[in-house]
Amino acid sequence: MLSDLFRSDTFRHGVHPPERKSYTDSIKIRRMPFPDQIVLPMRQHAGRPAIPLVKPGERVERADKVGEADGFISVPIHTSAAGTVRDVTLWPHPDGSMAESVVIEVDRWSPQVPRPRIVAQWEGLEPDQVVKEVQKAGVVGLGGAAFPTHVKLLPPKDMPVHTLIVNGAECEPYLTTDHRTMVEFPERVQFGIRIMMKALGVEKAIIGVEKNKPDAIERLRDTLPDDLDVTVLPLTVKYPQGAEKMLIEVVTGSEVPSGKLPMNVGVVVQNVGSIACIAEIFDTGQPLIERVVTVTGPGIRRPSNLLIPVGTKLRDVLEFCDGLTDDASQIIFGGPMMGAATPDLDTPLIKGTTGVVVLTEAQARPPTVYPCIHCGRCLESCPVFLNPSLLGSLAQAGRYEEMEDSHLMDCMLCGSCSYVCPSHIPLSQMFALGKNMLRRVKSKESAA
């Protein structure tokens, strides 16, 4: 193919924010002790929220199911610690809203022993049984979007999948969650790939890793299986290299058509953390109740990579990392490019939380906004080739329908345009609003 001539190890456009990964990229993952209380939102995944199964006062053991999946695009929620249900109530959610959550007082005297297997042994399972087990364990994408993993394992019959792409790009600044997982548990990643390849029935898997993680690339290459076609592809360090569409373009050379799924071009993308998680659930038989997070930034006293029980509150995590510095000013769930700032220390860390970044006052002070000078930097940064300058002026005028004509719905809110804008216009914020407005108009139209 002609496009193969122009194959490179990166995509067009994008930005280069300072990486700042050295706070934690060589620090071993530590297990965090159980906190006194955990909070389990029923909405920790894309799709329909889970339905609570427990009532206040009820006793739960570790890994018990406390929320049932509501339909196919949904997953169950399990408790990460034994204790007593204190409440089922609205609680601050990492995305800034309030969500129905199960609050559990952790039993301090419980040995917190693992339960008998709830996930079947992998050997001998048929692909559709694997999918069932993955949903039963509540596995979601651990890269941030938290899309239920089992849905991706069931491609429609008319869309044959030929390649599994493992996303180890981790292009967000500061975060080292996937990096440490690849360095410390490469065998687990390889085992997860084996399970996924079998479930999908694909012959080929490619692990994409940005070149700023040479130790991860080396460890993965050392542990590659002999009997499967798995390769490691080093990628140029550029944001948003880990965006699904960008990664697919680099690996396969083809663009996912607008509004379509990766399966349309014959691939499935899984975050490397989710892959390791799948290996773990089949290995231990336990559901997804703990995950690795990076707690980092100049505003935290002891930057760390932690293995935390899902539902641990921000307050406890910060305390375990020796607290905040005096000039700490902003706490972000996720990376600084796409993460959400939270004002509430009681917000729990959930399945989709990749990290907690604490910025200082000097970093978080809002920049002065100037008028658009049409410099065109946003056009040259947008990885999907939109015209953010035009979209921004339409957004300011509230002309949302015209924004749709200018392909607003193709925007993935990566924040590259806002990052480069010399006038510091909050473009991606305006686009998020515009997308919501359009969705609302659409749902009203379909209701009418």
Place this chain on the structure above:
Amino acid sequence: MSGPGRSSGTTRGEETLLRIAASPHVHSPHSTPRIMWTVNATLVPLVAAAVYWFGPSALLVIGASTAGAVVTERVFGQPGAVKDGSAIITGVLLGLILPAGFPMWMAFVGGAFGIGFGKLIFGGLGQNVFNPALLGRAFLQAAFPIAITTWPARQASWWALRGDNFALPLMSPNTVDLVTAATPLGAWKFEGTGTEVLDLLIGRTGGSLGETSGLLILVLGIFLAVKKYLDWRIPTSILLTVAVFSGLLFLIDGSRFPSPLFMLFAGGLMLGAVYMATDMVTSPVTPRGAWIYGIGIGLLVVLIRVWGGLPEGVMYAILLMNAMVPFINRATQPRVFGHERKREEATA
């Protein structure tokens, strides 16, 4: 409740002081004022060159046009808008495209007109259609056609004024005693004489204050392009178009048409291509649009210079293409990721 607590810095007394904002939470170090002030800094050597060739008159004219621009921005613009540095760029650039002997009051009026009618009535920074400095000069050319085409000859003393800089407001300058000299383009057009290319490169010629040393402007332009404070496509496409178009004419009839090197370095082409056409506000935002815009300017410059009634056409070429920018932008929207190209859609 236990927690990071008071010592952690998240709480001051009872009040929690965490900031919230929409993502992204990090920003590139470039800012609009930083771009503007960097451009201003690169104008300093150009002003210095103007003073070197034209003496104290250069400072008087540039100072007056800058004062006109800044005062107008300060009085009629948004509060604090002067601090972004863009009005100073307009004022200095306008001064650089005026003759050395130009009366200060006229330069002041030109700066005021450029900012007032070229920028503020459109809504201020970022909103204007035309380059304010060029609009100011177009106004001056219409209002004071004699004064703006009076090109003083070199004086024996560097200190001597190059004309009636201190003409009283509303008075025409006294040009009776002034020894004038033609600009290279005027000499070529009306007298049929050429100019040494070396003189054009270093600026040892008559002409406007800042349009003399082509080499210096080119070096500053490369600096700004490397810093990405101007779109390299615009000067590149303008200069290439002028070189190719005038080169073709020169090949056809070398006695009638000037050489491409003369066309590139004479008059205001360098200053226009590097500093005027690249004004971000009034040039296309799309990369493809930048090429079209630059080619259009290059073609118009040669057309006006060779076949027009005026010896110089850079100002009108840029202003005309400024007017085309909205159309160019619309016609050159980038193909969005995952969408077919329009042409393929049509054939599919």
